[in-house]
Amino acid sequence: xxxxxxxxxxxxxxxxxxxxxxxxxxxxxxxxxxxxxxxxxxxxxxxxxxxxxxxxxxxxxxxxxxxxxxxxxxxxxxxxxxxxxxxxxxxxxxxxxxxxxxxxxxxxxxxxxxxxxxxxxxxxxxxxxxxxx
Amino acid sequence: xxxxxxxxxxxxxxxxxxxxxxxxxxxxxxxxxxxxxxxxxxxxxxxxxxxxxxxxxxxxxxxxxxxxxxxxxxxxxxxxxxxxxxxxxxxxxxxxxxxxxxxxxxxxxxxxxxxxxxxxxxxxxxxxxxxxxxxxxxxxxxxxxxxxxxxxxxxxxxxxxxxxxxxxxxxxxxxxxxxxxxxxxxxxxxxxxxxxxxxxxxxxxxxxxxxxxxxxxxxxxxxxxxxxxxxxxxxxxxxxxxxxxxxxxxxxxxxxxxxxxxxxxxxxxxxxxxxxxxxxxxxxxxxxxxxxxx
Numbered sequence: 001x002x003x004x005x006x007x008x009x010x011x012x013x014x015x016x017x018x019x020x021x022x023x024x025x026x027x028x029x030x031x032x033x034x035x036x037x038x039x040x041x042x043x044x045x046x047x048x049x050x051x052x053x054x055x056x057x058x059x060x061x062x063x064x065x066x067x068x069x070x071x072x073x074x075x076x077x078x079x080x081x082x083x084x085x086x087x088x089x090x091x092x093x094x095x096x097x098x099x100x101x102x103x104x105x106x107x108x109x110x111x112x113x114x115x116x117x118x119x120x121x122x123x124x125x126x127x128x129x130x131x132x133x
Numbered sequence: 134x135x136x137x138x139x140x141x142x143x144x145x146x147x148x149x150x151x152x153x154x155x156x157x158x159x160x161x162x163x164x165x166x167x168x169x170x171x172x173x174x175x176x177x178x179x180x181x182x183x184x185x186x187x188x189x190x191x192x193x194x195x196x197x198x199x200x201x202x203x204x205x206x207x208x209x210x211x212x213x214x215x216x217x218x219x220x221x222x223x224x225x226x227x228x229x230x231x232x233x234x235x236x237x238x239x240x241x242x243x244x245x246x247x248x249x250x251x252x253x254x255x256x257x258x259x260x261x262x263x264x265x266x267x268x269x270x271x272x273x274x275x276x277x278x279x280x281x282x283x284x285x286x287x288x289x290x291x292x293x294x295x296x297x298x299x300x301x302x303x304x305x306x307x308x309x310x311x312x313x314x315x316x317x318x319x320x321x322x323x324x325x326x327x328x329x330x331x332x333x334x335x336x337x338x339x340x341x342x343x344x345x346x347x348x349x350x351x352x353x354x355x356x357x358x359x360x361x362x363x364x365x366x367x368x369x370x371x372x373x374x375x376x377x378x379x380x381x382x383x384x385x386x387x388x389x390x391x392x393x394x395x396x397x398x399x400x401x402x403x404x405x406x407x408x409x410x411x412x413x414x415x416x417x418x419x420x421x422x423x424x425x426x427x
Contacts, residue, residue: 009178011280011367012171028356029347042185043347044356067357069185071344076181080280080360 002036004070006052008061008077015061015082016052023075024051025068034068034075041070047121049129050077060085060132064122088130097123137410140403144396151392157221158385165378172309172371182364183328186357190327192350200291200358203324204300210240210247211268211299213286213322215306215369216256217377218275223387225307225315225380226255229373232317233305234263245300250286252370268293275374283367290366291359294323306369307376313383315376322365325358 003019023034026048034041047064066079100120104113214233216226233256237247250268251257257270269289274282293299302323307315346353 007177009181011175011178011364013174014177027347032347039345040343041345041347042189042353044353065360067185067353069181078178078181078185080284 004034004036004038005074006054006077007075008050008063008079008082010079010082015084016059018052018054020052020054020075021056022053025077026050026063027068034070037073038070038075040072041068043068045077045079047118048125049132050082060129062088062126062129064125083126085129085132088126090127090130093123093126093130097127135402135406137403137406140399140406144399144403147392147395147399151389151396154385154388154392158382158389161222161378161381161385165375165382168371168375168378169309172368172375175368175371179364179368182357182361186361187328188344189346189350189354189357192344192346198351198354198358199295200323200325200362201327204297207243207245207300209299210237210245210301210303211250211290211293212237212240212247213250213290213302213304213366213369214252214256214260215304215373216251216253216259217373218254218273220255221384222377222381223384225377225384226253226259229305229307229317230256230259232319234259236303236305236319237263237265240301248299250289252282252286253373275370275377278367278370278374280363280367283363283370286366287359287363290323291362299323304366304369306373307380309372309375309379312379315380320365320369322362325362 001021003021004023006016006018006020006023007014008016021036025032025034025043026046028044028046032043045063045066045068048062050061050063052059052061062081062083062085063077063079064081066077066082069076069078096119100116100123103116104120212233214229216229220226233249237249240247246266248266248268249256249260249270251260251270251272253275254272257267257272261267269286271282271286290299290302294302301321304320304322306318306320308318309315
């Protein structure tokens with residue numbers, strides 16, 4: 001099977017740069033898979049897991065605030081944060097989840113519900129992906 | 134003639150100053166390496182962003198997004214000024230502040246009210262002293278800049294622009310061109326000007342036509358444009374931070390050199406004074422002996 005070049009880039013570093021056989025992304029309109037020779041595509045991504053198969057091993061990444069660009073067999077994922085499953089700080093994610101849940105449960109007008117909600121989504125996803133490694 | 138002891142004290146004092154300036158030079162050069170590495174790591178992200186956005190903006194209709202639309206009536210302007218928190222870096226902060234205040238005057242004379250958002254203590258103090266209204270200011274953050282800081286600055290600018298509180302938003306920062314050159318630069322953040330397709334290094338005409346967009350172009354643009362503002366602010370922060378360290382290195386290098394010069398001329402003075410006093414003592418002694426021999 002052919003491969004495609006996968007690059008996962010955040011503002012602070014390049015997280016992955018490798019030849020992948022398959023990449024599965026959390027697109028805003030549903031999950032989609034990208035194989036070699038995919039048509040040119042630009043898609044916004046949700047907060048969630050990105051699965052990539054690199055030399056017959058599945059690897060999971062946490063992605064948030066990103067989009068994917070596929071062009072001439074190169075796939076670039078630009079994300080505000082991206083972490084390999086093994087690099088996720090579970091203690092921090094747990095603390096973030098508890099904090100966000102508490103904020104949401106408080107039903108306080110001073111609490112920015114949308115912000116707390118997205119913080120919760122991020123934390124829950126981080127924990128889920130950390131469990132997949 | 135100054136006394137020998139005075140000159141000696143001065144030489145020791147200048148020597149101590151020299152130690153400090155030399156140490157600051159070395160600290161700045163170490164920090165500069167770190168800041169430059171961050172710019173290097175950020176560059177692929179920013180370049181890709183510009184490329185994608187240029188392609189996308191070419192596709193979507195001209196006035197598709199509120200951030201792209203120029204307000205018809207221009208009444209207020211926000212200036213985001215990025216400076217360092219500390220001084221001792223030559224004219225670096227002064228240049229940025231002059232540029233920002235010049236821009237503010239220009240906007241005021243065009244009939245707009247100007248308010249400042251400042252990152253960095255030096256800029257905040259200057260804007261406050263000049264009497265401009267202050268939005269949010271972030272002092273003591275230049276040592277620990279991250280994307281979250283850029284995000285919160287961008288959020289304020291975007292909210293203000295969409296709520297018609299600002300009709301223009303500018304970013305003033307110190308661009309990092311090279312070790313010896315860090316000019317202040319003013320950049321119009323909002324209304325957003327999308328990069329031209331020609332600016333991007335790669336991408337041939339035909340490959341672009343077959344793109345699949347998900348969701349469709351306008352929605353995707355609405356997702357990406359606010360993030361592009363963050364990218365621009367973040368790159369301004371990184372540039373300013375690297376420029377600050379480069380400017381400080383140059384300033385401290387100069388200071389160390391000046392100290393050396395001062396020590397040389399003071400040592401010369403010391404030796405001259407010493408010689409003069411020996412000579413005058415000898416004259417006294419010889420004169421006394423002559424008188425005794427009489």
